Amino acid sequence: MTSTNELFNISGKVALVTGGTRGIGFMIAKGLVQAGVKTYVVSRKAEACAAAEEELKQYGEAVGIAADLADQEQLSKLAGEILRREPKLHILVNNAGASWGANFGEFPESGWDKVMDLNLKSIFFLTQALGTALQAAGTDVDPARVINIGSVDGMTSPDFGNYSYSASKAAVHHLTRHLAKHLSTANINVNAIAPGPFETKMTEHMLKVKGDEIIKVIPRRRTGSESDAAGTTIFLSSAASAYITGAIIPLDGGFSTTR
Ligand SMILES: NC(=O)c1ccc[n+]([C@@H]2O[C@H](COP(=O)([O-])OP(=O)(O)OC[C@H]3O[C@@H](n4cnc5c(N)ncnc54)[C@H](OP(=O)(O)O)[C@@H]3O)[C@@H](O)[C@H]2O)c1
Numbered sequence: 001m002t003s004t005n006e007l008f009n010i011s012g013k014v015a016l017v018t019g020g021t022r023g024i025g026f027m028i029a030k031g032l033v034q035a036g037v038k039t040y041v042v043s044r045k046a047e048a049c050a051a052a053e054e055e056l057k058q059y060g061e062a063v064g065i066a067a068d069l070a071d072q073e074q075l076s077k078l079a080g081e082i083l084r085r086e087p088k089l090h091i092l093v094n095n096a097g098a099s100w101g102a103n104f105g106e107f108p109e110s111g112w113d114k115v116m117d118l119n120l121k122s123i124f125f126l127t128q129a130l131g132t133a134l135q136a137a138g139t140d141v142d143p144a145r146v147i148n149i150g151s152v153d154g155m156t157s158p159d160f161g162n163y164s165y166s167a168s169k170a171a172v173h174h175l176t177r178h179l180a181k182h183l184s185t186a187n188i189n190v191n192a193i194a195p196g197p198f199e200t201k202m203t204e205h206m207l208k209v210k211g212d213e214i215i216k217v218i219p220r221r222r223t224g225s226e227s228d229a230a231g232t233t234i235f236l237s238s239a240a241s242a243y244i245t246g247a248i249i250p251l252d253g254g255f256s257t258t259r
Contacts, residue, residue, distance in 0.1 A: 031230020
């Protein structure tokens, strides 16, 4: 058997984390950089990319590149840039996501398309565009990894009117299983992490208004932390999880078991 240290050692790998400039994506990027992974972070705003790159560079190798992943042209350009720089991409974390909330009768088409284009469509097309570099990095013993960030809202019926969000996340979970089956022969494992509540810009308002109520129903009685996001991602990026593909892993302190 491989030694325990080797099982969890991911240093020397190359990763791309979408939406890696803040929130859960930044927690994941920081964990990867600290584990010795050269990590690219992507988001729409060039200043946010530069700031994240600067902060991550304290711990190791990091590069920020701006791109709007809901725009197919920008997505292709970003993929071209990664392929030009890196012949092998070991880890792709499809984390960038957006939400939209409205009452049932008022929910707009724009809130449907914006969420689906980023949360679902961009995951498929970015994975497709980077497929050759992922395949080049994967081996039989240690496959390349695609880690999609889903949500507990894709597993249960949310209390809020975020209809396109929950539907997009349920679709991300199923896309994960479908891609896992099809990409396995190319030595690419595809898994999803389904977070429960983490304190980020996305959940700021909801946690301000209903935070106490929500925390009361989370069996672990807290929101998710940086170590939770980084630890699960490092496990899913390492040889320790080489035999896991097509799994949806709740990262929610037990929240989804209570719904
Ligand atoms: N927070 C939670 O409790 C929670 C729970 C379950 C699941 N999740 C999921 O976890 C992921 C991260 O969420 P978060 O809470 O960390 O959100 P967040 O704080 O709002 O961060 C979102 C990240 O995505 C980037 N982004 C947004 N639109 C983009 C686009 N069109 N193209 C490229 N990048 C874009 C943002 O940067 P720019 O603004 O610069 O583009 C930012 O870096 C999402 O998929 C979310 O659905 C979160």
